[in-house]
Amino acid sequence: MRNDGTLDDQNRLGGPAGRSDGIPSTDRLDGTFQPRLRNVGLLRTRLDGLRNLLAARRGRTKVAVATGAVCCLGLVALTQVGPSPAGESLVPDQRAEVAQRAEADAASRGLARESAAPATETPAPTGSASRTPTPKHKPKPKATSKAKLKRIAPVAGLDRAQMDNATKIVETGRKMGVPRRALVIAVATAMQESNLYNYASGVLPESQNYPHQAIGWDHDSVGLFQQRPSTGWGAVRDLMKPEFATRQFLTTLLATPGWQNLPLTLAAQAVQVSAFPYAYAQHEWRAIEVVDAILS
Structure with missing residues (x-):
């Protein structure tokens, strides 16, 4: 039985490197409560690691949902959120960066779909203000009055x-x-x-x-x-x-x-x-x- 009150579990967080058996005997002689303080610090370290792991898993779940909405890029985002080869979790700054990348990818695809739509308006010339040209109304032709009777000079003795x-x-x-x-x-x-x-x-x-x-x-x-x-x-x-x-x-x-x-x-x-x-x-x-x- 170990003197720090923990069970000997090879699958626990921290692995063999976290065992208290590696504490030198000289350190144990310094005082009665020194080993307990060391154990408390080790337990706190392990709890922090567990807390980080749970937070990382929650972050992975959120990112997976967001990336699933933006189609196949979700797999890339999920891979980036995963743990590093050394078994370390992403820090909050890294998770925020991943989320920003996912949002940027979704926006870029939306722009691509809009640009593929057929243009219905003529683009404004470079350097000019963008506005819809106002059609010029042609002046309506004035209504011509009825042609007056042609006045012919009287002939043949007529008035x-x-x-x-x-x-x-x-x-x-x-x-x-x-x-x-x-x-x-x-x-x-x-x-x-x-x-x-x-x-x-x-x-x-x-x-x-x-x-x-x-x-x-x-x-x-x-x-x-x-x-x-x-x-x-x-x-x-x-x-x-x-x-x-x-x-x-x-x-x-x-x-x-x-x-x-x-x-x-x-x-x-x-x-x-x-x-x-x-x-x-x-x-x-x-x-x-x-x-x-x-x-x-």
Whole structure:
């Protein structure tokens, strides 16, 4: 039996180097309590070693969990935390360094994944402030106002109002794509029917509510072509518009078979069905002069 009160265990901490049997006999003679003090110091040393070992194991467990979250690098971190070849445990500073390395490795992999993602923005030029460029808004084009009616100097003895109405007839026909001959027939017809003035009707008070230049009394005839609402030419408010009245006349003229080969007076009469069918021919030369002046 040993005199220090410990069991002889070859597997205990410290190994054979920690036995008290190696204490020289001369030291035992110095006093009664000196061997006990030596044993207490040895026991404290062993307890410190055990405490360090347990702390090292706890550190290894924490590092193993952290490194397992960062994939295969955990094995490297666990190896670094393990005991040294001499059986010594890592000191607290070494454990902190290992933990920092593990965190650094995880961050570096995260950066690698981010950099592999496709870029969606154009990088800012070197040395310039990083900011999203503000798109420049192009100024909206100004809305163009409707083209005003081309003012043609009056010809063929017409006044300003008559020439403006003749121009409306020709411009409407051009938009419809009718040939020049149809324009001449239309202007000559308006010269005979209304003398190229926009007439309201004394029989239809409603017609006087719209822009007009004269008032006639030929039944319910209105407008440049003296078209009658009662015979199906259209509503009063529409027939008082020179453009609408012109489209009505030209549409009926173009629907007349062989109108291009008819004399002007017969072509106009086929549309108007007038009581004076031959009166249109007298205006043909003036109508030609007016149409040529507008088209030139």
